[in-house]
Amino acid sequence: xxxxxxxxxxxxxxxxxxxxxxxxxxxxxxxxxxxxxxxxxxxxxxxxxxxxxxxxxxxxxxxxxxxxxxxxxxxxxxxxxxxxxxxxxxxxxxxxxxxxxxxxxxxxxxxxxxxxxxxxxxxx
Amino acid sequence: xxxxxxxxxxxxxxxxxxxxxxxxxxxxxxxxxxxxxxxxxxxxxxxxxxxxxxxxxxxxxxxxxxxxxxxxxxxxxxxxxxxxxxxxxxxxxxxxxxxxxxxxxxxxxxxxxxxxxxxxxxxxxxxxxxxxxxxxxxxxxxxxxxxxxxxxxxxxxxxxxxxxxxxxxxxxxxxxxxxxxxxxxxxxxxxxxxxxxxxxxxxxxxxxxxxxxxxxxxxxxxxxxxxxxxxxxxxxxxxxxxxxxxxxxxxxxxxxxxxxxxxxxxxxxxxxxxxxxxxxxxxxxxxxxxxxxxxxxxxxxxxxxxxxxxxxxxxxxxxxxxxxxxxxxxxxxxxxxxxxxxxxxxxxxxxxxxxxxxxxxxxxxxxxxxxxxxxxxxxxxxxxxxxxxxxxxxxxxxxxxxxxxxxxxxxxxxxxxxxxxxxxxxxxxxxxxxxxxxxxxxxxxxxxxxxxxxxxxxxxxxxxxxxxxxxxxxxxxxxxxxxxxxxxxxxxxxxxxxxxxxxxxxxxxxxxxxxxxxxxxxxxxxxxxxxxxxxxxxxxxxxxxxxxxxxxxxxxxxxxxxxxxxxxxxxxxxxxxxxxxxxxxxxxxxxxxxxxx
Numbered sequence: 134x135x136x137x138x139x140x141x142x143x144x145x146x147x148x149x150x151x152x153x154x155x156x157x158x159x160x161x162x163x164x165x166x167x168x169x170x171x172x173x174x175x176x177x178x179x180x181x182x183x184x185x186x187x188x189x190x191x192x193x194x195x196x197x198x199x200x201x202x203x204x205x206x207x208x209x210x211x212x213x214x215x216x217x218x219x220x221x222x223x224x225x226x227x228x229x230x231x232x233x234x235x236x237x238x239x240x241x242x243x244x245x246x247x248x249x250x251x252x253x254x255x256x257x
Numbered sequence: 258x259x260x261x262x263x264x265x266x267x268x269x270x271x272x273x274x275x276x277x278x279x280x281x282x283x284x285x286x287x288x289x290x291x292x293x294x295x296x297x298x299x300x301x302x303x304x305x306x307x308x309x310x311x312x313x314x315x316x317x318x319x320x321x322x323x324x325x326x327x328x329x330x331x332x333x334x335x336x337x338x339x340x341x342x343x344x345x346x347x348x349x350x351x352x353x354x355x356x357x358x359x360x361x362x363x364x365x366x367x368x369x370x371x372x373x374x375x376x377x378x379x380x381x382x383x384x385x386x387x388x389x390x391x392x393x394x395x396x397x398x399x400x401x402x403x404x405x406x407x408x409x410x411x412x413x414x415x416x417x418x419x420x421x422x423x424x425x426x427x428x429x430x431x432x433x434x435x436x437x438x439x440x441x442x443x444x445x446x447x448x449x450x451x452x453x454x455x456x457x458x459x460x461x462x463x464x465x466x467x468x469x470x471x472x473x474x475x476x477x478x479x480x481x482x483x484x485x486x487x488x489x490x491x492x493x494x495x496x497x498x499x500x501x502x503x504x505x506x507x508x509x510x511x512x513x514x515x516x517x518x519x520x521x522x523x524x525x526x527x528x529x530x531x532x533x534x535x536x537x538x539x540x541x542x543x544x545x546x547x548x549x550x551x552x553x554x555x556x557x558x559x560x561x562x563x564x565x566x567x568x569x570x571x572x573x574x575x576x577x578x579x580x581x582x583x584x585x586x587x588x589x590x591x592x593x594x595x596x597x598x599x600x601x602x603x604x605x606x607x608x609x610x611x612x613x614x615x616x617x618x619x620x621x622x623x624x625x626x627x628x629x630x631x632x633x634x635x636x637x638x639x640x641x642x643x644x645x646x647x648x649x650x651x652x653x654x655x656x657x658x659x660x661x662x663x664x665x666x667x668x669x670x671x672x673x674x675x676x677x678x679x680x681x682x683x684x685x686x687x688x689x690x691x692x693x694x695x696x697x698x699x700x701x702x703x704x705x706x707x708x709x710x711x712x713x714x715x716x717x718x719x720x721x722x723x724x725x726x727x728x729x730x731x732x733x734x735x736x737x738x739x740x741x742x743x744x745x746x747x748x749x750x751x752x753x754x755x756x757x758x759x760x761x762x763x764x765x766x767x768x769x770x771x772x773x774x775x776x777x778x779x780x781x782x783x784x785x786x787x788x789x790x791x792x793x794x795x796x797x798x799x800x801x802x803x804x805x806x807x808x809x810x811x812x813x814x815x816x817x818x819x820x821x822x823x824x825x826x827x828x829x830x831x832x833x834x835x836x837x838x839x840x841x842x843x844x845x846x847x848x849x850x851x852x853x854x
Contacts, residue, residue, distance in 0.1 A: 151393035201343030
């Protein structure tokens with residue numbers, strides 16, 4: 134079996150590889166929140182959520198929390214996505230497509246640059 | 258590795274399993290699959306969260322939303338609302354007893370606020386059947402650290418520094434105990450884990466094994482390395498099938514990963530571990546009886562010395578510790594003895610797990626730092642007395658412990674303070690009683706247990722507990738005399754002083770403490786033939802108030818012995834000669850016309 138632990142380093146390697154198993158049980162270093170009210174879902178939030186997951190998986194990112202939230206009242210701008218990166222406030226993106234979502238993960242979450250063309254609101 | 262945006266943690270402890278958590282877990286799997294969410298959201302079975310009374314418990318991460326009493330029929334709503342639409346389901350959230358407000362998050366629930374979880378660190382957080390989750394949380398790090406960088410003597414010193422004491426109830430310093438076994442010469446030594454948890458109302462060991470079996474195994478291997486043993490036994494009672502199952506899985510995984518077996522981590526250290534299932538005798542929790550039982554003999558205690566550290570299992574030097582003691586060891590090695598010793602009181606360091614049961618709002622498993630007061634445990638963590646009745650007493654330490662009163666509520670909990678008040682730390686059972694509990698009846702209940710479990714080897718325990726029980730039966734049936742009280746006290750002292758093992762030495766504790774703190778209740782049973790709490794059936798009398806009786810006849814219809822007569826014209830009455838005091842009429846009367854006295 135591949136996981137045979139023969140040295141202390143083996144143990145630490147398995148620990149490193151296993152942290153991802155439980156990392157979803159903590160808040161994570163950043164959060165992506167997708168509006169999944171009836172309006173959001175009708176506008177395609179489900180696909181946006183899947184796109185976010187695929188992008189995180191592709192980049193092997195396990196310490197970002199991805200959650201759903203209800204309608205926040207700006208239904209015509211759905212799908213709405215909030216991204217919180219510590220030090221950058223809470224950025225709300227509107228009319229997000231699955232392709233936009235991939236860009237948001239790459240630009241905002243990974244590189245720390247807000248995707249200005251999609252921003253519809255900011256809060257601290 | 259796939260990314261999951263959410264983890265659903267379903268409690269798989271015995272408490273939650275008996276209230277339907279397995280069906281809940283199955284329903285989550287089905288519902289997620291149906292909605293195509295099974296690649297996004299992971300369902301994990303965990304060990305006990307401690308708040309068993311609120312079970313089945315489901316925690317959803319990353320939010321950390323805590324759902325109580327979840328049934329399979331609630332699952333569709335949780336998935337639809339919480340996981341799809343991001344709206345928590347308020348009706349399943351924890352409700353604060355003070356102001357009926359909803360508390361959505363795990364971390365904000367007062368039950369957990371005052372706890373300090375060390376032994377229970379992983380319980381309810383990881384999947385106990387997955388060694389990788391344990392390793393991810395720092396598991397086997399202490400073992401690896403000791404094996405590759407510490408001498409056995411250094412390991413013992415670290416445990417000595419921590420001030421850890423035997424959590425099974427004895428309170429003997431663990432490091433010192435290890436040093437005795439380490440000094441005993443001989444190529445063959447054993448370590449044993451005592452998981453023969455038999456106290457009524459105690460379930461800390463079971464929950465620990467079910468929720469985090471690897472922490473116990475790691476602790477045992479550290480102990481084995483420290484004393485020079487290469488083989489171990491876990492003596493677990495057969496009444497804990499789930500715990501045994503989890504242990505078997507954990508041992509097999511540790512072997513698979515090369516953490517158990519021969520030449521572990523290339524250091525030449527060997528270790529094998531066996532499980533021995535106990536057959537249900539309470540006395541087998543006593544270490545010499547336990548070893549006898551492993552050897553295939555009848556479980557009966559032997560006089561000590563020789564102590565197990567010198568002459569233990571099959572005559573070899575052996576170190577026995579309780580489940581909770583072992584569960585603390587690995588973290589002491591990782592974080593250092595001084596870290597552990599920074600918690601607790603001067604002589605009682607670290608934390609202790611208690612099983613909080615009885616007439617308290619939140620029954621369950623709590624881990625608190627030593628030195629916390631009983632009031633904080635019962636009222637802040639436990640939420641106070643059920644139905645807001647009056648607190649009367651708390652029985653600490655199971656059938657070997659004692660009853661403490663309201664006067665002790667501000668007592669800081671430590672080995673010394675509890676012993677001083679007449680109770681013992683014991684393994685950590687805590688049974689809360691309210692004004693409806695008769696203290697004589699409580700003493701009788703615990704004595705019935707110890708009397709039945711006495712192995713019969715020594716006379717004081719075998720005969721003494723029997724005669725004490727007969728006296729208590731006499732008193733609770735209203736036939737007692739004041740002289741009986743003196744005899745009871747003398748007998749209790751005798752059994753305590755002269756019994757061979759801990760079972761007999763502590764069996765009189767409930768009687769002695771209730772005599773000390775609730776003597777007036779004993780006297781009421783004897784002098785006035787009256788049970789002040791209306792609990793002793795033989796002293797009860799049910800009567801119908803003719804003015805309140807509406808002559809509906811419900812009482813007579815439900816009476817199992819037909820001792821109530823009456824008609825539309827005349828009020829009903831109870832024939833006291835025939836009445837068996839079952840209380841059915843009292844419960845059935847819609848007008849409160851029946852009195853207990």
